Amino acid sequence: MCGIVGYVGPKKAAPILLDGLRRLEYRGYDSAGLAVHDGREIEVVRAAGKLENLASALEQRPLGGSTGLGHTRWATHGRPSEQNAHPHAAGDVAVVHNGIIENYLELKHELQASGVRFASDTDTEIVAHLIHRALEQGAPTLFVAMRQALGRVRGAYALAAISRREPDRLVIAKNASPLVVGVGEGETLCGSDIPALLGSTRNMLFLEDGEMAELTAGGVRIETVEGKPVERAPKRIDWSAVQAEKGGYKHFMLKEIFEQPRAVEDTLRGRINLDEGDVVEAELGLDAQAARTIERVVLVACGTSHHASLVGRYWIEQLARVPAHTELASEVRYREPVFGPKDLVVAVSQSGETADTLAAVKAAREGGARVLAIANVLGSAIPRASQGSLYTHAGPEIGVASTKCFTTQLVALLLLAVHLGRRRGTLDAERGREILQAMLELPNEMRWTLARKAEIHQVARHWHNAPHMLFLGRGLGYPIALEGALKLKEISYAHAEGYAAGEMKHGPIALIDENMPVVVVMPRDRQYEKTLSNLQEVRARDGQVIAVVTEGDAEAKKLAQWVLELPKMPELTQPVAAVIPLQLLAYYIADLKGTDVDQPRNLAKTVTVE
Numbered sequence: 001m002c003g004i005v006g007y008v009g010p011k012k013a014a015p016i017l018l019d020g021l022r023r024l025e026y027r028g029y030d031s032a033g034l035a036v037h038d039g040r041e042i043e044v045v046r047a048a049g050k051l052e053n054l055a056s057a058l059e060q061r062p063l064g065g066s067t068g069l070g071h072t073r074w075a076t077h078g079r080p081s082e083q084n085a086h087p088h089a090a091g092d093v094a095v096v097h098n099g100i101i102e103n104y105l106e107l108k109h110e111l112q113a114s115g116v117r118f119a120s121d122t123d124t125e126i127v128a129h130l131i132h133r134a135l136e137q138g139a140p141t142l143f144v145a146m147r148q149a150l151g152r153v154r155g156a157y158a159l160a161a162i163s164r165r166e167p168d169r170l171v172i173a174k175n176a177s178p179l180v181v182g183v184g185e186g187e188t189l190c191g192s193d194i195p196a197l198l199g200s201t202r203n204m205l206f207l208e209d210g211e212m213a214e215l216t217a218g219g220v221r222i223e224t225v226e227g228k229p230v231e232r233a234p235k236r237i238d239w240s241a242v243q244a245e246k247g248g249y250k251h252f253m254l255k256e257i258f259e260q261p262r263a264v265e266d267t268l269r270g271r272i273n274l275d276e277g278d279v280v281e282a283e284l285g286l287d288a289q290a291a292r293t294i295e296r297v298v299l300v301a302c303g304t305s306h307h308a309s310l311v312g313r314y315w316i317e318q319l320a321r322v323p324a325h326t327e328l329a330s331e332v333r334y335r336e337p338v339f340g341p342k343d344l345v346v347a348v349s350q351s352g353e354t355a356d357t358l359a360a361v362k363a364a365r366e367g368g369a370r371v372l373a374i375a376n377v378l379g380s381a382i383p384r385a386s387q388g389s390l391y392t393h394a395g396p397e398i399g400v401a402s403t404k405c406f407t408t409q410l411v412a413l414l415l416l417a418v419h420l421g422r423r424r425g426t427l428d429a430e431r432g433r434e435i436l437q438a439m440l441e442l443p444n445e446m447r448w449t450l451a452r453k454a455e456i457h458q459v460a461r462h463w464h465n466a467p468h469m470l471f472l473g474r475g476l477g478y479p480i481a482l483e484g485a486l487k488l489k490e491i492s493y494a495h496a497e498g499y500a501a502g503e504m505k506h507g508p509i510a511l512i513d514e515n516m517p518v519v520v521v522m523p524r525d526r527q528y529e530k531t532l533s534n535l536q537e538v539r540a541r542d543g544q545v546i547a548v549v550t551e552g553d554a555e556a557k558k559l560a561q562w563v564l565e566l567p568k569m570p571e572l573t574q575p576v577a578a579v580i581p582l583q584l585l586a587y588y589i590a591d592l593k594g595t596d597v598d599q600p601r602n603l604a605k606t607v608t609v610e
């Protein structure tokens, strides 16, 4: 998500830190900052917006010193601003952080009760105060104080800290967010990603979860958080700068497809209360009273976000027993739609800036509806124009074709459906718990599906020259079929259509012959038998079937020419895994055709025009 770089050595730290941050710019960020120990004090310079703003601020206030930290922020808690930019300082300590502190509210209240005043809205500042407090209470070193602070913190973090009292060292810690150490000649660095360090060294070692390290110019000392010493030799990284940006993947899109289990974990983090079978979500601003007065839910979105909304509609109707409709934002804005105070309008948008969706939000608010945004970019226009928001924590998505934003939108929509169901009394705690438990299993089910990439690649090799492809699905599989077709057309330029399987005999069946590949999304669910009949109809006309099925589906294996498997999993959460084979199929086909996968022709990542 955010970018971290740290330096300790004989050179001036600030130019090295700025260079490291520039190498991370491709990931996207909303603000940046440096903290450098000048031998006496720690000086912090931060700026909202682009790195040039930070560079200009540094010209005004140059930072001396040869130990320091740098950070580019992608906001998750607290809007993008200079005040919320990292590093965050408390007493003698400055800290940068990637990840999400789950129990930050609880810790913030505790610290506030003991007189601490916060200078930002971030979860990170809590860590700075915890370390400072540990030092005040007698922790002998920054390393020990960091360990004590980590004992209080739950969540995902890559942390780096410096202390005024120890000018010659950095202390870092990792749990569920990447952290790399660069071991140079008489200098040591750390970074959230390999590219940040490539300007100084290619000798790197990777911290594991539950480890912390002390970095000095002479090298690195690693321990587990429990205090067990760890020996690890650096490895030489031969990646080019471009390869490093893509994490060794050929394209950002492929990297983002494989990041999905982590993105889903981050989107769920801190939002599930299994004991109560409920969703913990303060930002939604929807209490039981408000949830009960809703008589209709209208989901507005475009493109991939619209497909996520189609899945959301099923979930909301099923779990919250309230009529739910989906609207293409580009259509609804011109229709003089009727909205009222008993409507909950949910605007779904990865960028949070799509012009049509924003216009639909404004129309809904004018009609008196309550509007809730599901977005990936904190503080973007759509959440700003809405009364509540539920952020997907997918991190920056660079590939124009949306993948990890789609699956995290699904997760956010299912959280919303559970939230509504629990407050409206249509979902009891036990069923709520079952669904939330199923959501917690998603990352592993997604990893299982991703591990079958070789079979998907085989299908792509066979069909990459096909001019057309049809995608069919029923129920929750229908929006997934639509999304599979959209992915394929966006990046491979093949003509692809998604259809409700039950609609096939009302038209598209005329297209079927031996040259037509048909992808049938048919995991084991309540619609399975009916979708199987559609598959038979395709086969009877010599259509070529690629079936996306639950593992061990012998029936489908007999009938389909190609089978792409999903793990056995609950019906409700299946769409989140079922889209993965289709994303990979589109990716491999496009790659075999040699198209510009990350920036397909005519498309933009954020569509701010009508």
Ligand code: AGP
Binding pocket: 302, 303, 304, 305, 306, 348, 349, 350, 351, 352, 353, 354, 357, 400, 401, 402, 403, 490, 603, 604, 605, 606, 607
């Ligand atoms: C997705 O692959 C597309 N690039 C596109 O359909 C996108 O989903 C659409 O433009 C909506 O964008 P948003 O989610 O940022 O609002």
